Amino acid sequence: MLKKAGGELAKPQGIKITQAAFPRPFEGGLEYNPPARGDWNIVHIGLLIPQAHQIYFCAQGCLRGVVQTTAEMGAMDRLSWAYLCDEDYADGSMEYNIIDSVTQVIKRMEQRPPCILVFLSCMHLFAGVDFDIIIEELESRFAGVDFVKCYMTPTMRFSGLAPVPTMYKQLFVPLHRTTKDGGVNIIGYNWAFEEECELVKIIKGSARVLRQLPVCENYDQYLEMARSSLNITVIPEALPAAEELEQRLGQRHLYLPVSWNFEKIRDNYKALCKELGVAMPDLSFEENAAKQALKKAAKALGGRPAAVDFTAAHKPFELSALLLDNGIDVRRIFVDVISGEDKESFEYIKEHYPDVEVFPTVDSSMRFFASQEKEENKYFAIGQRAAYFCCTNYFVDMVGARSCYGFDGITKLAGEIVRGADVPKDTRAVIQHKGAGCQSCL
Numbered sequence: 001m002l003k004k005a006g007g008e009l010a011k012p013q014g015i016k017i018t019q020a021a022f023p024r025p026f027e028g029g030l031e032y033n034p035p036a037r038g039d040w041n042i043v044h045i046g047l048l049i050p051q052a053h054q055i056y057f058c059a060q061g062c063l064r065g066v067v068q069t070t071a072e073m074g075a076m077d078r079l080s081w082a083y084l085c086d087e088d089y090a091d092g093s094m095e096y097n098i099i100d101s102v103t104q105v106i107k108r109m110e111q112r113p114p115c116i117l118v119f120l121s122c123m124h125l126f127a128g129v130d131f132d133i134i135i136e137e138l139e140s141r142f143a144g145v146d147f148v149k150c151y152m153t154p155t156m157r158f159s160g161l162a163p164v165p166t167m168y169k170q171l172f173v174p175l176h177r178t179t180k181d182g183g184v185n186i187i188g189y190n191w192a193f194e195e196e197c198e199l200v201k202i203i204k205g206s207a208r209v210l211r212q213l214p215v216c217e218n219y220d221q222y223l224e225m226a227r228s229s230l231n232i233t234v235i236p237e238a239l240p241a242a243e244e245l246e247q248r249l250g251q252r253h254l255y256l257p258v259s260w261n262f263e264k265i266r267d268n269y270k271a272l273c274k275e276l277g278v279a280m281p282d283l284s285f286e287e288n289a290a291k292q293a294l295k296k297a298a299k300a301l302g303g304r305p306a307a308v309d310f311t312a313a314h315k316p317f318e319l320s321a322l323l324l325d326n327g328i329d330v331r332r333i334f335v336d337v338i339s340g341e342d343k344e345s346f347e348y349i350k351e352h353y354p355d356v357e358v359f360p361t362v363d364s365s366m367r368f369f370a371s372q373e374k375e376e377n378k379y380f381a382i383g384q385r386a387a388y389f390c391c392t393n394y395f396v397d398m399v400g401a402r403s404c405y406g407f408d409g410i411t412k413l414a415g416e417i418v419r420g421a422d423v424p425k426d427t428r429a430v431i432q433h434k435g436a437g438c439q440s441c442l
Helices: 042-046 060-072 094-107 122-126 131-141 163-170 198-205 219-227 236-249 262-276 284-301 316-325 340-352 364-368 384-389 406-422 427-431
Strands: 052-058 079-083 115-121 146-152 184-186 210-212 230-233 252-255 306-309 330-334 357-359 380-382
Touching: 042 052, 042 060, 042 115, 042 146, 042 163, 052 060, 052 094, 052 146, 060 079, 079 094, 094 115, 094 131, 115 122, 115 131, 131 146, 146 163, 163 236, 198 210, 198 262, 198 406, 210 219, 230 236, 236 252, 252 262, 262 284, 262 406, 284 406, 306 316, 306 384, 316 330, 316 340, 330 384, 380 384, 380 406, 384 427
Parallel strands: 052 079, 052 115, 115 146, 184 210, 184 230, 230 252, 306 330, 306 380, 330 357
Antiparallel strands: none
């Protein structure tokens, strides 16, 4: 018997945070994919390696997203692909077909790339394809090219290492052990930390070289990251990459997670200074600047209710707690799973702001949510999904806490709130671009 998708949950509704359970406030089931597409995926991440070429082997439906992403980045010259047919499973020649396809792609290139990322899909894993044999044969045919095993496997989201952490890990496979120069890498972050960030100031103030993949202009600069002695990660998805590099290259690892809590930010910088062997700088000016910026943001909103979603910040509850404590009326938080790092702030809001509502983003009932919103532009949103679901043109277009680290990051976010409070955006145009909400995210 046919049943309506979503069943009894077809009417979308949030729950009071006091009713929300950690770590999953909502039951799993049929999922909805909202049109807000700004968060990064494995295509964006792989293209961070300068001069690298990506070759995808997967079904035609999956390729649509890959091609769209690459086209929006203006990087179609760095992408090749082949799609799977039913016949590919019949004769046991899948490994040979992949090897031959990569060979044809390389021979047609005017200039051979220094690195090729070969992506296999879920279907190859189901078929038991021997990826190692493929890479070994390609390396024997094309000496001097670094071939990297990569995976486009959304079926692995809930078992084993998920696709995005796997991609961050594979991103540094071409790095080889070499002599160290005491430099510092920031790895597993999609954007470069800017000069105003306290993290950058402390590292450069210690007279160490700072290396960041997003600012590498060529493959040789990328390979120089192997010379650094310390890797810093700021998001949990990058931890497997850092752990692998620590074991393989002997690079120490320091986890300094993005935070919206003043005390935790200070703790991050204390840990960094201890690792670098330098004195902790006086950051009272930066901290006060962040507090004053938040006051201006609250004044700019003038009591307008706000909404936050998890794609804007890795810890939406910690961000919401910061805003609430500084006079910004966060009423809605859109999140499907609460991370362990965000549990403390989740419990804090539950105790101190019990009227805050929590909404899912992928629950099948949410396909009706935006259409049932009674008043457009009532909310100010932080994040593309919050903007979409709340039907507002007034929002901060932030993905993955871009450029918002430390006290300087809070100041920048507050500034974006002030600027966005009175200047509407074209929500439909912004949210359907993949990656960072812009035409090109490199």
